[in-house]
Amino acid sequence: MTGVHDELELKAVIPAPDALRARLLAGGATPRFRGRMSDRRYDRPGGELSLRDQVLRVRTFHHPDGHATAILGWKGPVERSPEGYKRRAEIELPITGGDPGAPHALLSALGYEVVHAIDREVEVYELSGATLRIERYPRMDPLLEIEGLPVAIERAVEATGIPRAEFTADSLPEFVRRYELRSGQSAALAAS
Secondary structure (H helix, E strand, O other), X not given: OOEEEEEEXXXXXXXXXXXXXXXXXXXXXEEEXXXXXXXXXXXXXXXXXXXXXXXXXXXXXXXXXXXXXXXXXXXXXXXXXXXXXXXXXXXXXXXXXXXXOHHHHHHHHOOOEEEEEEEEEEEEEEEOOEEXXXXXXXXXXXXXXXXXXXXXXXXXXXXXXXOHHHOEOOOXXXXXXXXXXXXXXXXXXXXX
C-alpha cells in the first residue's frame, strides 16, 4: 500500500516456510513479489528522527530479472491499536520509471545518512484483503508479517495455520532479541 495511511500489522516466527507457502497458495493467495528486499533507514547525526520514534527509509525491491523498484517512506511513532495490532502512520511514495538510487541521493543531499540496513529474501502475497510477507534474513528466524484491516489480518492469520497466539505486534528488534537469547548468536539482518 502506498500513499498516506495507518499501517496495521502482526508478525510471527515461521516454523516451516515451505509448508506455509503451500498453505497460502492452496488457500487462494496471489503471489505479488519474490526476491530480495533491501531497507535503508536514514537519520541525521544525533538521531533526530529516532528520538521521535520516526522512520525515514528507502525500500528497494530487487526483481529476479535484474531491475529494481523503490519506495521512499516515512513512519510515525509506534502505537498499539485497541485490537492489539502494531499501528503507525505511514507515507509511502513509489519511485517509478526512474533511477531507484535517486531517493538515496536526495536524502544524502538533505543531510541524512544511512543508520540501519536490512536485507532479506521475501515472498509477498495478497489474501482476502491482507498483504502477507514471508521474510528470510541472512541469520535470524524467518518471519511472517501480515498487514491490512483487522478483519483481513485475522482471516489471513487463520489461513496460515500458525496459532493466533504466535502473532504479536512486536517490532523487529524484539524478534532479534528473542532469536539471540535462544540461539546464543548475533542476528544478521543485512548482507555483508
